[in-house]
Every structure is written in structure tokens, then in C-alpha cells.
Amino acid sequence: MSQKHIIVIGAGPIGLSSALLLLNSGHSVTIIARDFPAPFETIDPISQINYTAPWAGAHNRFIPPSPSVPHTQLEHSLSLITYNHMKSLYESPHRKEAGITFLPGIEYLEAPSAEYLSLSKPNNPILNQLYQLCGYKILSPEYFPDTKIKWGCKYESYCLNPMVYLSFLLRRFFYLGGKLLKRELRCPEEVFSLNLGTDIVVNASGTNFGLDPAVFITRGQTVLVKESCPVTITRQNKDGTYSFSVPRGYQGGTIIGGTREVNNWSMEADLEVRKKLLKGFVEMYPDILGENGKKELTVLRDIVGRRPTRNGGPRIEGEKIEGKGFIMHAYGFGGRGFELSWGVAEMVRDGVEGWLRGKEKGKL
Template sequence: MPHIVVLGAGVIGLSSALHLQSTGHTVTIVARDFPSGSETIDAQAQINYTSPWGGAHNRLVPPSSAAEECEHAMSLRTFDHMRAVQTRHPEAGITFMKGIEYLEAPSPAYLALSEERARTELGMRGFRPLGKAELPDGVEWGCEYETWCVNPMVYCAFLLRRFAILGGRVLRREVRDPREIFAWAFEAGPVDVLVNASGVGFGDENVFITRGQTCLVANPCPATVTRQNADGSWTFCVPRNFDGGTIIGGTKEPNNWDPNPSPEVRETLLRKFAATYPQILDREGKFTVMKDIVGRRPTRKGGIRLEKETVDENKTIIHAYGLGGRGYELSWGVADGVAQLLSEHLESSTSWYNAQAGEAKL
């Protein structure tokens, strides 16, 4: 049985490792950072390990290009998987709840979104357009639908535990170049294929970081709410549940390496969300702030890199990175893609070796 090494223990690495493991492969995860409780994570030392920091939810966006069509299919695959996991493992940190969308300047794709198309073509369960009286000031269009949120700390730890109890191995180590892993000695034997789910891409000139600042509050919220402002900024909340508080966000700042949260930005985020969804405030009309969060999302020009590469003549790497802020939303769709690429590679390798063996006999 081939030995597959997955580089990275974020949501993409963990999902891919579990999926490959479920198809019978021997899998080892190599990573510098692994899931742990938010109470013990060093915010600045692990700022580049983005999976624990975000508000992890699913937004079903009407696709308007071939790339968006592909991502939408991945999001639907992930939706179905999350439903199945939540049913079998209520402890996994997944909550199904209402998603609310508010748009100040909706595109034609949103304005043309009927209940029939949302249900039949886009797979949006429970879709309902909102009436004018239900929209906050300044919002031109809105809807609600069924979606999911996860508590990242609980969910990622669940995935890692599942991987371990099913026989997976882990190795904590920092990697400077994925190719070095092929030379390491593993308990499971030599590396046959490496899955690069590192996020950063290691020298990919199309990858850049996007700084995001959010605020974690103790206030519960019964829905995940997203508002797209006319200036291109976003106002949102993502409930974590499982005693994880609620994320209020957020900023998207390309190539900003500042690790320090801004108190002024925090106040702006809280003020804007309170105006959008005042139901979240406590009886005194306040937020209970738990912490400011700054994370760096590896983002990629051109979108996801999901492809096979041969390096050093005969070493195979399957790349799975560059999702920006959509790692959780697309995670199981990406894992499917990784499994498909691996299957195609192993089939072609077997055919080649069989052909070589046939020629040798002749």
C-alpha cells in the first residue's frame, strides 16, 4: 500500500488526510502546528496557522464564472459531508443554523436569484428572499438559507483525533521545502506521494498573505450574518457555538504583515455589526469582548492550486493550497480532488510499471 504524507495540519490537510485514509492508504501528517485549544495558542507565534483563528461558516454564493462554478460544487460537497459528520458525531463542533445575507450593492447574479434557481441549481436549502421591511438601513437585497458553522478549535481537534484513532501517524516538524520530506525516514516507510496542504505554497510567486482582523465576543447569535458593504468591505458574525463565542469581523488586507490588532478597528467592527444585527447585543446593549484576533490567510492569484507536479524527475507532489478565506467552506471538495489526483497518479504509475515489466520479459 502506498505511503502518503500530507504536509500541513490545517483544515485542508486534516480533511485530505482523513479522506485518503478512508480509501485505504497509509497516511502520515507532517506539520509545525497542530490543533489545540484557543486558550493555549500563542496568537503571534502561530499567526500563520490560520485554521484556528477564523470564523468558519459556509456562504453559498451564486457563481458567475467557471472557477466559481467549480468552487460552488466543492462547497455543496462539503455541505453534505458536514451534515453527515454532524449526524454521526454531534461532538465534532458543527452546528447547522440560519445564514443571513445582506448586500448594499447586489450584483445581477443576486438580483436574478429566484427561490426555484436557489433550490434546484444552487442547492440552497431553506432559501428565502427577505422583504424590504426585514433589511437594515442601507441594504438593497437580502436572503436567508440553511447553512453550517463550526467551532474551529473543536472541529480540527476532532479531525486529528479521528485520524489518529484510525491508525494515522503525525510528525511535528518545520519544513523549508516540501522536497526534503522525500529523504526522511518514516515508520510507515518511504514516501510515495506528498500532498502539499501547507497553505503557503513554498515559493509560489502567486501566493500572498491577507491580513484579517476580527474580534471574538461572548455574545451568542442564532445565525451567521454577512453584510457586503457598497465600498467592498464586509461586516459579519460567525457563531462558533460549543462555548467558543462569536466572531465579529472583519478586514481583508493584502500584503499587510502587521501582527498587532488595532483597537480602533475593533471598535469599528463592533459598531458596524451592532447596527446591522442589534439582536446580538446583551440586555445592556453591549458586547462582551473576549479577544482581538489577527490572522494571515495565504491567498493565491488565480485561485486554488489543485494539481499534480513531478519534481526531481520522479517525485510526485499533489498541491492543495491557495484557498484564501474559504478553507472550511471547500475543504471536503478539495479533499475529493486530492483523492482523485492520487488515484489517477497511482493508476498511471501501475500501468507504466506493468508495461516496463512486460518489455523486460520480452
């Protein structure tokens, strides 16, 4: 296959992972993005609120798929691919510069769905698969923090410090010969008019420029605290609220979360919500305060982000643009962009190469 020039729109986890895999497959790749990874401390909460990646935790949490909802099954398989990729990265000499840690993940649920409950049944294939992958175990009630919890599990999970991790990917991409262009675009097709000799566009813009009516935002408010935490814990309450910790290793502090608010566009952190998040987490896991009789967590920063969510699940598919070329769409990953990223990147690479093979055979 002759070398093609591929433009990837976006430098979040989806764009950067896809760009790296395409580059490794021998293509010439340029990333065009409005925002690129930079030290978290320099990311502007207002002008860069629509770059979701910096505001993520980011941890991995397995969500058991529902047999009747196909996108949950796809997402589950993408999370397994990504887990293996992250494990290899963690076992490489680069774990520290990539900002990745593997650590115990614990989940407590007050009102588990049928998918979670089915994991507790004998010989459940998903449970067996997760046990092999990461030692996934259902917890017995004696390990629950209170009697409201009805179901719990524990496994080896991972956490990323998003801007450290994405800067690592960006540096690798550049070192391997990838090109970068900082631009704001109005739509994916605009790339074909930039005279860059573009054969294919990968649309990893997060929200698809507001052009897809199925896409909406889910606001998330969290708090970055100075204290470290040896586990990533998630509690899902009956009323739909959450309490979680996502440690950002190597002195990155810990994210305490968090909210999920559909179509809430507010950019300001609500200080009452901050108080509730901190109180709720300390009640569930007082060990985070350490042994020195500390009463409160030390807040470094409030965080507000917009998860790029999509009805019916993410869009990962190719589109032929008559007279112009091919766009491979990969957007709408909601609260799971990091934990699905390498599985998505493989689908993007396979979609691009499938299109190129079809073109060479003269079918398209």
C-alpha cells in the first residue's frame, strides 16, 4: 500500500492514540487541533473547557455490557484492548514519564443494575474474563463501608494523569516523524481545502463540531486535592450521584469527584458541590486524611469539564465525501475516552486501511 497523508483532527486521547497507530502503520500523519496537551497547571478553565481531556480523572472502570445494547458490548471489548495496552506501557521503562499507575480499583453500588448482579452468578463469562485480565472479584458485604451498599467489586485498575500521559504520546508522535498544526476548524471537510495533500481525515474532535444532533455534553465537577490515595474507589448512590477518587500518581494529587449533569453548560465550579464531594468521599474513605489527625483535604483546584456524550454510543465509522475523500469519525466517548482509547485507535486504523485497500482495488 503506498504511503498516504492522513490528517487527524484532535489531540485528546482518541486523536493521539489513533495518530500514533497510523504513523506506526507507515502513513504520513499530521494532527490538526485547537488544543494540544500542556502542563495541567497552565490549562485555562474557561477558554479550554471544550478540550475535555485535561479535566478527566482519569481512571479505568469496567462497565458490564448489556446483551440488548450493542454499543455497551463494543465499549466493553474496546476497554479490554485498552487495558492490555496500558498494562504494557506500565511494565515498560516509561511508566513515570507517561504518568500511569496500576493500583487497586474498588466499586460500591447502592442500586446495582441487572448487568452488575449477573456478574455474581456462577460461571458468568464476563466475570471469568475480567478475573483472568485483572483479578476482578465480587466483594462480600463485610467489606462494604455501610449497609446502603448492595454490591461491590475489586480489581487491579489503572489511573492516568491526563496531561502528563497525553504529552508523552505527543512527544512520541513528534519523535517518530508526525507533524502538528495548531488551527481551529469549522467542520471536518474543511481539511480537504487546506492544500495539505490530504487523502483521509480522522475526526477525533470529541463532539463533531456540534454537527451531530445525537451529541450532548455531560458536565462534570471534581476537585483536585493534594493528598495521595492508594486506591481508586467509585461509589454509585441510589439517587444517581457518585463519589470517587482518582489518584494522579507521582505527586499529581488526587481527583475527588464528581457530578454528571446532562446539558449543564455552567463553567463555574459550585462551592457547595465542592463541599459535598469532599465530605462524601471522606465519609466513605477516611484513610485519605492520613494518620496525623488531619480534619480536611487540601484543595488545589476546582475542575469543571464537559464529557462529549452521544445517544446510542460513540460514532466510529467511515464516511465517503463525494469528490473529496474519506472521513473516519471517532467521537462521542462521554466519560470513557481514556479507557477506550487504544481499542478505538485500532478500529480507526483498520477503518482507514480497509478504505485504502478498497480504493486500490478500484471498488470505491
